[in-house]
Amino acid sequence: MKINIIGGGPASLYFAILMKKQNPSHAIIIMERDGPNDTFGWGIVFSEKTLLFLKDQDEPTYAAITAASQAWDDVVVSHKGEPIKIGGNPISGIARLTFLNILHQRCRELGVDLRFHTNITDVPALAADCDLLVGADGANSLVRRTYEGFCLPSVDVRQNIFMWLGTQHPFDGLTLTFRESEAGLFISHSYKFSLTHSTFIVECPPETWLKAGFERVTDEQTCAYLAEVFKDDLGGHPLLSNNFVRWLNFPLIKNKRWHHQNVVPLGDALHTAHFSIGSGTKLALEDSIALAQCFVEYPVVADALPAFQKVRKPIVDEFQDAALQSLSWLENVTAYLPLDPIPFTYRLLTRSKRVGYNRLKRGDPDFIARYDEWRKRQPPSFGPIPTEFLDLFQKRTFAHLSTLMPDGTPHVTPVWVDYDGQYILVNSAKGRLKDKHMEARPEVAIEIQDPDNPNRYVLVRGPVVEITEEGADAHLDSLSPRYLNRPKYPPGMRFPGEVRRLYKILPKHVTTWDPFG
């Protein structure tokens, strides 16, 4: 097979390696517009799990990568000047350039034709000249733009502004630092990737960026300004720009369709994932592995590309959903800043809902003991629903309310659900079946299931202690932004003469379930 690849980043190089290993007779050309040592960026991070995955694919690159990596076990969250360490997070960092050079070397060993300083402008011509064209040309992909009518991409440009910088401060673990300055909030994401250097990504809301006056200053002034904001975290080290100081708005890139004829985009060209949840490099490599695997099972391009979309897209969609939750949390972090470091850290670590109480407890029981201690010290106003499940009442969560029919058989309906710190609140209309049932037998069971993770839920049983029309209309309006994205409940959605009722359920028995959290 003749394979042309545009772009010489991690997605492209790793795919070429795997395809050459599969069949050395494949003729593979990688066309990269820059030189072999021109890379931007600093270091990249991999979880232990990702590294083991790479080991299974290609032992020599795995060995070279691990030999050149720095490993650590902690995530550190620094808020209000207090660093909190959370163990149980084995991660490795490596210089991006070292990493790419390892992949270059392996490509050469396997006979991949690497062509640097080759800028591609005519994608269809290149596609016509091969059996498979891979568009691994990064977030600004020309391949994606060329076939946008078929791939149907979307680019959601996010509000926070960020920049990749470096420093010689040796961070001890993957560190997130929150600093409130005169101009506003700054967040840094940092990690050590070599004996001498760490990556230092700075993120801030647009208001902070404007107030700090970054549009008017030089690159050196920008680095000096940020080094001053984070001076207590950087141990006096300056921030380094690597001749590349550019503020960016994070583009959340998706494609509805992942292939067209013999063309397939790969890595950042296909999707991006916010740096707060994992590196784009990890996703790019996993794409390469998945695509190469499809060629093992389906040697014909026309079969392999749809198979790639089928197996890989649901995984990436799920990852991007979690990444969206993570970046949205950071965009709205001011709501959490008043929290003390321990509860703030807990909220931060559980923001994407992929990590929960149990997982944190397994990784670092001491941290959870400190969190539990903090919870115990809180006034009882938190009520009977555990704090770590309160997010269910902030989402578009449909609960399932079970009541009893007059003949004693069960009846269940989906309902909007609310919690006032003491009672579970349900809103319905006078005369409906559930209304009649609760009037007649005010005992219910209600299941409140996380819409983002159906394995996670709260079960409540208890009496309906009050049924009232007072405040029911206002309560319905208050739920509308959450459930309908509208400021008020639209009158047109009501039945003529409908009388709303509010039901207050006392959570007498509460069971929570989050087995994989």
Ligand SMILES: Cc1cc2nc3c(=O)[nH]c(=O)nc-3n(C[C@H](O)[C@H](O)[C@H](O)COP(=O)(O)OP(=O)(O)OC[C@H]3O[C@@H](n4cnc5c(N)ncnc54)[C@H](O)[C@@H]3O)c2cc1C
């Ligand atoms: C400024 C910046 C700094 C970053 N720093 C880091 C970092 O320190 N750590 C980290 O983990 N991640 C970093 N990232 C993210 C990371 O680079 C990507 O998520 C990851 O590299 C994706 O791999 P890829 O192979 O899909 O794309 P890329 O690595 O982006 O590779 C795409 C390649 O295609 C080439 N190319 C593009 N168009 C053409 C064309 N028309 N013809 C020929 N070649 C072309 C580009 O030069 C590039 O080398 C950074 C991103 C940016 C924008």
